[in-house]
Amino acid sequence: MFGARTGRGLVGLMFVASIAAAACGGSAAGDKIIKIGGLATLEGPFAVPGQDGFRGIEQALSTMGKKLDNGNWQFDGFQVQLLKEGSDATPAVALEKAKKLIEQNNVDILIGPLSGDEGLAIKDYAKTVPDKTFVNGSSAAQDTTFRAPAPNFFRFSTDGAQWMAGLGKYAFDKKGYKNVALVAEDYSFPYTQVGGFMYEFCAAGGHVVQKNWVPLGTKDYSSVVSNLPTSGIDAIYVALGGSDAVNFFTQYNQAGGKAKFIGGSITVDQSVLATKGAFQDILAGTIAAGPTADTATDKAWLDYVAEYHKEFKDGLPFPGLFALSYYNETVGVIKGLQAVKGDLSGKQASFMAALAKVEFDGPTGHVKLDANRQAISSNYVTEVQKAADGSLQNNVITKADNVDQTLGLGASSPYLAQPVSRDFPACP
Amino acid sequence: MTWARSQQGITTLAIVALLLLYPQVMPRFWVLSIAANSMILGIAALSLVFMAGYGGMTSLAQAALAGFAAYMLALLSLVPSTNATGSALGAGLPSIPGALIAIALATALGALFGAISSRSYGIYFLMLTLALAVGFYYIVLQNYDVFGGHIGFAGIEGPTGQPREDPPTFYYLCLAVSAAIYLGLRYLVRSQLGLTFQGMRDNPRRMAALGYRVGAHRVALFGIGGFVAGISGVLGAWYRGNISPGILDLNRTIEVLIVAVIGGLGYPIGAFVGAVLYTLIKVFASSVTIAGFSFDERFNTLVGLGFVVIVLVAPNGIVGLADRAYRAVTHRSGARRRAVDPLAVEAGLVPAPVAQPPDAPVIAGDDVPTGS
Amino acid sequence: MAAGAPVPALRLQGVGRRFGALQALHDVSMEVAAGERRAILGPNGAGKTTLFNVVAGDFPPTSGSVELFGTDVTRLAPYARTRLGVCRTYQTSQLFMGLTVAQSLFLAIRGASGGRFSPLRPKPDDRSRVRAAEIAEAVGLAADLQTAVGSLSHGQQRQLEVGMALAGSPRLLMLDEPAAGLSRAERITLTDLIKRLPRDITVVIVEHDMDVALAVADRVTVMAEGTPLVEGDPEEIQSNRTVQDIYLGHAVGGRHG
Numbered sequence A: 001m002f003g004a005r006t007g008r009g010l011v012g013l014m015f016v017a018s019i020a021a022a023a024c025g026g027s028a029a030g031d032k033i034i035k036i037g038g039l040a041t042l043e044g045p046f047a048v049p050g051q052d053g054f055r056g057i058e059q060a061l062s063t064m065g066k067k068l069d070n071g072n073w074q075f076d077g078f079q080v081q082l083l084k085e086g087s088d089a090t091p092a093v094a095l096e097k098a099k100k101l102i103e104q105n106n107v108d109i110l111i112g113p114l115s116g117d118e119g120l121a122i123k124d125y126a127k128t129v130p131d132k133t134f135v136n137g138s139s140a141a142q143d144t145t146f147r148a149p150a151p152n153f154f155r156f157s158t159d160g161a162q163w164m165a166g167l168g169k170y171a172f173d174k175k176g177y178k179n180v181a182l183v184a185e186d187y188s189f190p191y192t193q194v195g196g197f198m199y200e201f202c203a204a205g206g207h208v209v210q211k212n213w214v215p216l217g218t219k220d221y222s223s224v225v226s227n228l229p230t231s232g233i234d235a236i237y238v239a240l241g242g243s244d245a246v247n248f249f250t251q252y253n254q255a256g257g258k259a260k261f262i263g264g265s266i267t268v269d270q271s272v273l274a275t276k277g278a279f280q281d282i283l284a285g286t287i288a289a290g291p292t293a294d295t296a297t298d299k300a301w302l303d304y305v306a307e308y309h310k311e312f313k314d315g316l317p318f319p320g321l322f323a324l325s326y327y328n329e330t331v332g333v334i335k336g337l338q339a340v341k342g343d344l345s346g347k348q349a350s351f352m353a354a355l356a357k358v359e360f361d362g363p364t365g366h367v368k369l370d371a372n373r374q375a376i377s378s379n380y381v382t383e384v385q386k387a388a389d390g391s392l393q394n395n396v397i398t399k400a401d402n403v404d405q406t407l408g409l410g411a412s413s414p415y416l417a418q419p420v421s422r423d424f425p426a427c428p
Numbered sequence B: 001m002t003w004a005r006s007q008q009g010i011t012t013l014a015i016v017a018l019l020l021l022y023p024q025v026m027p028r029f030w031v032l033s034i035a036a037n038s039m040i041l042g043i044a045a046l047s048l049v050f051m052a053g054y055g056g057m058t059s060l061a062q063a064a065l066a067g068f069a070a071y072m073l074a075l076l077s078l079v080p081s082t083n084a085t086g087s088a089l090g091a092g093l094p095s096i097p098g099a100l101i102a103i104a105l106a107t108a109l110g111a112l113f114g115a116i117s118s119r120s121y122g123i124y125f126l127m128l129t130l131a132l133a134v135g136f137y138y139i140v141l142q143n144y145d146v147f148g149g150h151i152g153f154a155g156i157e158g159p160t161g162q163p164r165e166d167p168p169t170f171y172y173l174c175l176a177v178s179a180a181i182y183l184g185l186r187y188l189v190r191s192q193l194g195l196t197f198q199g200m201r202d203n204p205r206r207m208a209a210l211g212y213r214v215g216a217h218r219v220a221l222f223g224i225g226g227f228v229a230g231i232s233g234v235l236g237a238w239y240r241g242n243i244s245p246g247i248l249d250l251n252r253t254i255e256v257l258i259v260a261v262i263g264g265l266g267y268p269i270g271a272f273v274g275a276v277l278y279t280l281i282k283v284f285a286s287s288v289t290i291a292g293f294s295f296d297e298r299f300n301t302l303v304g305l306g307f308v309v310i311v312l313v314a315p316n317g318i319v320g321l322a323d324r325a326y327r328a329v330t331h332r333s334g335a336r337r338r339a340v341d342p343l344a345v346e347a348g349l350v351p352a353p354v355a356q357p358p359d360a361p362v363i364a365g366d367d368v369p370t371g372s
Numbered sequence C: 001m002a003a004g005a006p007v008p009a010l011r012l013q014g015v016g017r018r019f020g021a022l023q024a025l026h027d028v029s030m031e032v033a034a035g036e037r038r039a040i041l042g043p044n045g046a047g048k049t050t051l052f053n054v055v056a057g058d059f060p061p062t063s064g065s066v067e068l069f070g071t072d073v074t075r076l077a078p079y080a081r082t083r084l085g086v087c088r089t090y091q092t093s094q095l096f097m098g099l100t101v102a103q104s105l106f107l108a109i110r111g112a113s114g115g116r117f118s119p120l121r122p123k124p125d126d127r128s129r130v131r132a133a134e135i136a137e138a139v140g141l142a143a144d145l146q147t148a149v150g151s152l153s154h155g156q157q158r159q160l161e162v163g164m165a166l167a168g169s170p171r172l173l174m175l176d177e178p179a180a181g182l183s184r185a186e187r188i189t190l191t192d193l194i195k196r197l198p199r200d201i202t203v204v205i206v207e208h209d210m211d212v213a214l215a216v217a218d219r220v221t222v223m224a225e226g227t228p229l230v231e232g233d234p235e236e237i238q239s240n241r242t243v244q245d246i247y248l249g250h251a252v253g254g255r256h257g
């Protein structure tokens, strides 16, 4: 009944196979080839952004180096080999894949992951392998670098709170919003976005009078809509993504809601604006903020977009914030490698020191790192406006430069005394 | 005969020695990410193999039961913290008592699932257990106050501490538990209870006519399934250190099913063989290049293809295939008849072992023949 | 029931069973006395198997009541009836194809005698295992104790059917066409076996093979179209015209004829 005998045979075979595989995994690290592991989400709801993230890595390598026939990239004095792994946006799988790249493929540098909870898990893992360098992908949780950072974890992209820079002030000063209710998905990324918005908004004197947290993927917003105050608020801050946002806007519109909106970084992207529906009317005037803006006109950005389209015929209409984040991280890595001429000896100590000092002008502005190896960079505030042809467009209103992780409040600000969460910060 | 026996004993000894030596010679990745991970997955798959292969109950709720145990462990063993990063919940029990209670609760939940589904067979049983699993996933995902919502809980530590700090000890823990469960179930198969389950698998109607309360035995079997899955869940939580709804979503359910099927339903050792194979494929699929086509961004395609090939080539799984090859080589006649893969029967892929026409047509109608 | 009169093993009162539009059993009332050997005859589709199913509890009757040894069991689950001493065979074998003969008989014995949830393996000298071997001997399967049920011949499977019913220590044994598919020699063995059963076992047998049925029966009930037509001893039945018309005539050209 058990096939115990054959089972035993198989177990033995597996040993031989696994020892052989382990043995050949460790070879091939030539002195001039630097192995970079790329980790992004290739399964599940974030598969498309994940592919765009890899485009960001490859674009940076191809722009700064020369692609070789063997698939590597040639730089002055060293070659870069890229090994890709995909996760499914869960921390558990991201961690498994990172371990595989580091411990089995022996990559020198890991670039990734894509999403916030994955990033937190990778940071914790980084602490256990101090002689390897970890560079973020596009994950944007605050505490990946802000609290208990890992000395070998670098982030050349901004976090979800930084992506809100300029928005709270603009809403309070220019739009005159004093009291705001919020509707947001119940997980770490929206917490961070809400936090970033509230740092500025609360500090300016605004009030967030009500918070509605909904599970990711909520389809029915009727109870949320009826729970929202009908008077006494000037706007609703909405941090929902993709179809969640469309569902909410539709149902809010059907219920006759009239409030103005403030959006998170992925709330009113092109996909939502392009979705046909009666809710379109109420979206005009919605303000939002993020690290990229499709309609930006800076030369560096236009060059970057043109290169992206040249390199990737199957790319998206615009490289999104995922492509940009991975691009900036990779640029940072290459600049660091160039500074040490590809020399990773001494447990990568001199490389990491050089990496911490890297500064460059990216497609959206200047990028440099703070003491926690976290990017200080630029951010856009946008507003949804009706174009001449009647379609909706996200237009750039302002751009803030040198945005740090505290949004200028300073690390000792009471607003940063605790990690962002459902209940913190608060200014009812 | 004695020669064959001693040869068998030597093989067993060699394998035990290899298993014990393995973490001493292999790198951390191979000890934890491949071996420990496979054992944890294998235990979950074993719970399904046992239920399906020996009781005819192909439960899709095993990943959910494992996840339930993991959550119970977190709630029982975490120390509540006032710090906003930590959980406000937790009973602060030591890891072992916490684990025992968590496993007991998973056993109870399994029994409850069994009671709910005790009258369902075949595809209906499959769908009902799937519904229970998915329902439980959404309860966990959407219930912030009890289960921590999308984020779940972090900071779970087992009796051996952080696995990555001491991989061999954690490996030995997994190995000891796997071996105990495997041998325990092997023993159970030939016990009164185990025979009862197999009778139920082959012919529940006859079992009832022999005086067995089939429903109660199905509850018991589901309870055992919950017990074994719960152990996997507890080890998994210790291994990862954190839990989130991702550990019991549909992907994990499918993963457990795939492992059980490629190993071979009906072969308990197959659960572990399947788990090792699955883990290896999953980890290394992205490094595979076939005819110039790299699977690095399409590793799931490769996993899927591998699964299809195995199911086609070896409908009784890898162990089934090896078993057949072994018999062919040693000219052993197929005197011992093995039950056909019940999952395939339930899914209507293959006919039941012996097509047994019912006493009479089950569906009545005017056209039912009434005479010869 | 008059006080002091012996309690019948089986008593049916006005039993009916409907499947949708089909009335498979219609107003069946009959008594089988304790220790009696009763044959039930009737053409295909007469409702004989349905009657067994109602008595064994596979499904409840749609009307009427069933009493076993004086207890009303109309709504009782099958396993509970088995524990009252009802054991049966099936017209189409209902066996455990993945188990061995010994295991099947062991399950049958333990089903009626308890210890059903024991997680322990029975020892080689376990009473139930010894008894299983005895029963295998009695039904001619002594050499096949360790054979998988799925690889038994058809005739052997039919014998195992009977063996499993006997293993439950029946007080009421119901045999549904036990001789169907058996060779001549096997039929004779089977007939002998039934004849030799102790008299404290009540036997109800459905059998198309007249040689077997009439050889073992004390009394015969003839059914047609869901209802008992005639009851009497074997000689009466054989000479009864109605019976010859509705049944025996058919049987000549019938499936075993």
Ligand SMILES: Nc1ncnc2c1ncn2[C@@H]1O[C@H](COP(=O)(O)OP(=O)(O)OP(=O)(O)O)[C@@H](O)[C@H]1O
Pocket: B359, B360, B361, B362, B363, B364, B365, B368, B369, B370, B371, C019, C022, C024, C042, C043, C044, C045, C046, C047, C048, C049, C050, C051, C091
């Ligand atoms: N479960 C059921 N569902 C629908 N109809 C049924 C069912 N069981 C029996 N019948 C019908 O009831 C009638 C009586 O069937 P039954 O099997 O009792 O006959 P039988 O006397 O045993 O015949 P045979 O000699 O062929 O075995 C038949 O017409 C049969 O089709």
Ligand SMILES: [Mg+2]
Pocket: C048, C049, C050, C091
């Ligand atoms: Mg019949």
